[in-house]
Amino acid sequence: MFETGEMIIYGGEGVCVVEDIGSPNVSGVNKDRLYYTLSPLYRTGRVFAPVDTPVFMRPVISRDEAIDLIRTMPEVTGELYENSNLRFLTEHYQQAIQSYSCAGLVKLIKDVYLKRQHVTSQGKKLGQIDERYMKRAEDMLYGELAVALSLDRSEVGPYIKNAIAQMEAGEEFNG
Numbered sequence: 001m002f003e004t005g006e007m008i009i010y011g012g013e014g015v016c017v018v019e020d021i022g023s024p025n026v027s028g029v030n031k032d033r034l035y036y037t038l039s040p041l042y043r044t045g046r047v048f049a050p051v052d053t054p055v056f057m058r059p060v061i062s063r064d065e066a067i068d069l070i071r072t073m074p075e076v077t078g079e080l081y082e083n084s085n086l087r088f089l090t091e092h093y094q095q096a097i098q099s100y101s102c103a104g105l106v107k108l109i110k111d112v113y114l115k116r117q118h119v120t121s122q123g124k125k126l127g128q129i130d131e132r133y134m135k136r137a138e139d140m141l142y143g144e145l146a147v148a149l150s151l152d153r154s155e156v157g158p159y160i161k162n163a164i165a166q167m168e169a170g171e172e173f174n175g
Helices: 063-075 084-098 100-119 128-149 153-168
Strands: 007-010 015-021 034-039 047-050 058-059
Touching: 007 034, 015 128, 063 100, 063 128, 063 153, 084 100, 084 128, 100 128, 128 153
Parallel strands: none
Antiparallel strands: 007 015, 007 058, 015 034, 034 047
C-alpha cells in the first residue's frame, strides 16, 4: 500500500501524489472501501481510486533509476513498424504505453522517431496516430523523469540531450 505524500504512477493519468487514504466524502463512493485520493501532477482535479483497483499503480522511479535509464538510451535501437491498418498501429502503440515502463516508453519514442526519419526521406509526413503516441509517450516519460530528477518537465528533454552529448563525448554521466 502506498503512503500519503508518495508520488506514484496511476494508469494513464501519469504521476500523481497520494493525498489521502480512506473513504472520501463523495456521493456514490462505497464507504466500506479504502480509496487513494490522488492529485495528478500535470493537470487539475482529483482521482479517487480504490486501494484494490485493477488499474496499474507503481511508485515513481528513483533518481538513480532515472540516471541509469538515461545512460542506456543511446543503446536503445528503434524498429521501423509500418502498418497501414490503423487499428493494428494503434494496438501496437497502446501495448507499449500500457506497459507503463520507462524503458518501453523510450523504445516507443525511438521507434516513432525512426519512422519519422524514414517517411520524411520519402517526402511524406508522419501520421497522426504516430505523432499522438509519440507525444503521449514523451509526456509520460518526461513527467516521471522530472519528478525523479527534481526538474521541471520542460527541462527534461534538454537534460537528456545534454547527457547523451556528454556520453558521446566520452565523458562519464552521473546526473
